[in-house]
Amino acid sequence: xxxxxxxxSSPSGITCNTTSFQKKSxxxxxSIPGTRPxxxxxxxxxxxxxxxxxxxxxxxxxxxxxxLIEEDxxxxxxxxxxxxxxxxxxxxxxxxxVASAQDHPDEILQELPAPILDDVTSPQPGQEQAxxxxxxSADDMKIAWRYQNLPKxxxxxxxxxxxxxxxxxxxxxxxxxxxxxxxHTFYLPEQPPAESTPTSSMSEAYMALLKAIQRVIHQQGFxxxxxxxxxxxxxxxGLHSLGSALWGDDLCCRESPAHSHSLTxxxxxxxxxxxxxxxxxxxxxxxxxxxxxxxxxxxxRLSDTSIALESFRGxxxxxxxxxxxxxxxxxxxEVPHLNCLVCEVPDTKDLAFxxxxxxxxxxxxxxxxxxxxxxxxxxxxxxxxxCGSSATGNKHLDF
Amino acid sequence: xxxxxxxxxxxxxxxxxxxxxxxxxxxxxxxYINAALKREDVVHVLELEVxxxxxxxxxxxxxxxxxxxxxxxxxxxxxxxxxSFTVPQFTSEDILTLLTPVQQSKSAVLVxxxxxxxxxxxxxxxxxxxxxxxxxGGAVKTIIGLLHSDMHQTSLVGSVCHLATTVISLGPxxxxxxxxxxxxxxxxxxxxxxxxELFSIQEDLTVHSRxxxxxxxxxxxxxxxxxxxxxxxxxxRLSEMEREAKEKVALPxxxxxxxKSALLHPGQGAGxxxxxxxxxxxxxxxxxxxxxxx
Numbered sequence: 001x002x003x004x005x006x007x008x009s010s011p012s013g014i015t016c017n018t019t020s021f022q023k024k025s026x027x028x029x030x031s032i033p034g035t036r037p038x039x040x041x042x043x044x045x046x047x048x049x050x051x052x053x054x055x056x057x058x059x060x061x062x063x064x065x066x067x068l069i070e071e072d073x074x075x076x077x078x079x080x081x082x083x084x085x086x087x088x089x090x091x092x093x094x095x096x097x098v099a100s101a102q103d104h105p106d107e108i109l110q111e112l113p114a115p116i117l118d119d120v121t122s123p124q125p126g127q128e129q130a131x132x133x134x135x136x137s138a139d140d141m142k143i144a145w146r147y148q149n150l151p152k153x154x155x156x157x158x159x160x161x162x163x164x165x166x167x168x169x170x171x172x173x174x175x176x177x178x179x180x181x182x183x184h185t186f187y188l189p190e191q192p193p194a195e196s197t198p199t200s201s202m203s204e205a206y207m208a209l210l211k212a213i214q215r216v217i218h219q220q221g222f223x224x225x226x227x228x229x230x231x232x233x234x235x236x237x238g239l240h241s242l243g244s245a246l247w248g249d250d251l252c253c254r255e256s257p258a259h260s261h262s263l264t265x266x267x268x269x270x271x272x273x274x275x276x277x278x279x280x281x282x283x284x285x286x287x288x289x290x291x292x293x294x295x296x297x298x299x300x301r302l303s304d305t306s307i308a309l310e311s312f313r314g315x316x317x318x319x320x321x322x323x324x325x326x327x328x329x330x331x332x333x334e335v336p337h338l339n340c341l342v343c344e345v346p347d348t349k350d351l352a353f354x355x356x357x358x359x360x361x362x363x364x365x366x367x368x369x370x371x372x373x374x375x376x377x378x379x380x381x382x383x384x385x386x387c388g389s390s391a392t393g394n395k396h397l398d399f
Numbered sequence: 400x401x402x403x404x405x406x407x408x409x410x411x412x413x414x415x416x417x418x419x420x421x422x423x424x425x426x427x428x429x430x431y432i433n434a435a436l437k438r439e440d441v442v443h444v445l446e447l448e449v450x451x452x453x454x455x456x457x458x459x460x461x462x463x464x465x466x467x468x469x470x471x472x473x474x475x476x477x478x479x480x481x482x483s484f485t486v487p488q489f490t491s492e493d494i495l496t497l498l499t500p501v502q503q504s505k506s507a508v509l510v511x512x513x514x515x516x517x518x519x520x521x522x523x524x525x526x527x528x529x530x531x532x533x534x535x536g537g538a539v540k541t542i543i544g545l546l547h548s549d550m551h552q553t554s555l556v557g558s559v560c561h562l563a564t565t566v567i568s569l570g571p572x573x574x575x576x577x578x579x580x581x582x583x584x585x586x587x588x589x590x591x592x593x594x595x596e597l598f599s600i601q602e603d604l605t606v607h608s609r610x611x612x613x614x615x616x617x618x619x620x621x622x623x624x625x626x627x628x629x630x631x632x633x634x635x636r637l638s639e640m641e642r643e644a645k646e647k648v649a650l651p652x653x654x655x656x657x658x659k660s661a662l663l664h665p666g667q668g669a670g671x672x673x674x675x676x677x678x679x680x681x682x683x684x685x686x687x688x689x690x691x692x693x
Contacts (some may be wrong), residue, residue: 074583074585074589074591075561075589076585076589076590076591079589080589101531102531142650142653143653144650144651144652144653145652145653145654146652148654189528189531189532189535244527244558244561245523245524245527245528245558245561245562246527246528246531246562248524248528249524250522250523250524252554252557252558252561253523253524253527253552253554253555253558254523254552254554254555255552255554286561288557289554289557289558289561290554291552291553291554311591313591313593314583314591314593
């Protein structure tokens, strides 16, 4: 049970109705602003702050789960996602917990993007679609009527219902808005050194972080210890760049780290904490620095949802015309299995993202037809044994 | 962009010169020191790899007075207690005490020559933490480190470079006096700027740079694409007349606008089928259960 949503469990009311069928009423659900039950499995979900990312991971982030983000090389887009996640928490009135070892959490909070709250300025995909189809109709393709009315392939991923907000990256959130929501910070260099020697395989820094999280969850009543009359709320945890050298972890520095179980033990304990409370976590990890694939695999398995960002900056893909509209690729490493054996599998694995001023969008990557006669076609012809194998040598067509 | 970095006015930056055995970055480091002294910054050097004399050589003696050496070259590990700085003293407090006697209103530049030496004698995790502390401490405007990339594992180099705001990786000389520098600069907003340049260092330690053309020439395809339409035994091109004739042809299975409107709004003289459904009509011939009233 990832989220304490108990809606249909009460057997009362059977006697007064002639049928045992009961309409699932919305009022019985735990109503917390910024959450809603998932359409697939009824889990209580929150938005990540990026609408298309919500779609990719199956509607949203289930409360009580852990989202792992493998950072891109320069940590620019993963940091952006973390900020979107925290901003969404501020808008929905959730409580925040920000932990970092590099920059002070207050600095991260100051950089939160401003929400686009009035609907007039928000990008409306429907309108844009309509305009583009109007302009297209002038030079319509002559095509058999059977194919004429097929729906256009939509690359941008979005669910039908509105969930989550859009943000303007160029502006920062106003301080009043930011201070409206309660925020706990954890900055590693400011922590007092631990008085006792660590007994478990977890390093001191992670132990301190885990204790801080536990304290917040317990004191603020996210674990259900508070009386029921109190308004329930969700705690959003944003943990920046776990596993980097600044957390005192040598995962990134050595190929065979001395404390290889430190981060995995922490994630295991963190997930147990999340499962038993109304909280949801986003963790970023600089996976490009972690040399050991085995260890990275373990870290992925210990999170519920895992995505990796691969920025084109500095790689040869930057100049590749295929990717000219995008800023990077998004790989879905793991999707959550919640209360079931099978999970929602995304329909395509080829996803790319781009960061626009007002939107971070994830789109299906459609490759245009390959018109050059060099790349893959040659290999295909070579594979086809019988016909045409003589044509590979010379470049002009031979009939 | 290399010259912008050398002129660097931004506070709180951490620059790494990444060199290898093929090309020493020390000359560029001296170029940077020269530029920093010229703009009246105070330069503190942790010399661990070469002597003070060697680093001072070629610098303007007038400017070099604002340059302070914290020697670890003669006795890096403190065995004979002769040096003012030893490797275990690389903590933010000790660095601060080294800087305070000459702390002025001017901004201080900390040059570490080299980070590789520190990394060989201290735990890399500790080095990373202390570098971050010094960078955030505010006493030092800029930290410059020389790192020999071929002396360490790639993961270690990656981790240290991950902390840096600017990484300049230096390549061997391609032609004459020009050497290759690849600058990667991270701005505060998270944007990443990259540029590849050729640079040369003059006798008076001034640095000149120019745009590298080698990258662009590599990107160009070396062989000219053969035109597949060159030697065809048939015609693939259309003249204007032919094109007009082609467009006149009504294609099968195409619902043109005229055809559609003709079907939807039949004209005057055309016949129409009027049909009123009967009670005994069989609506769906395929349905075997239609008489069951379900």
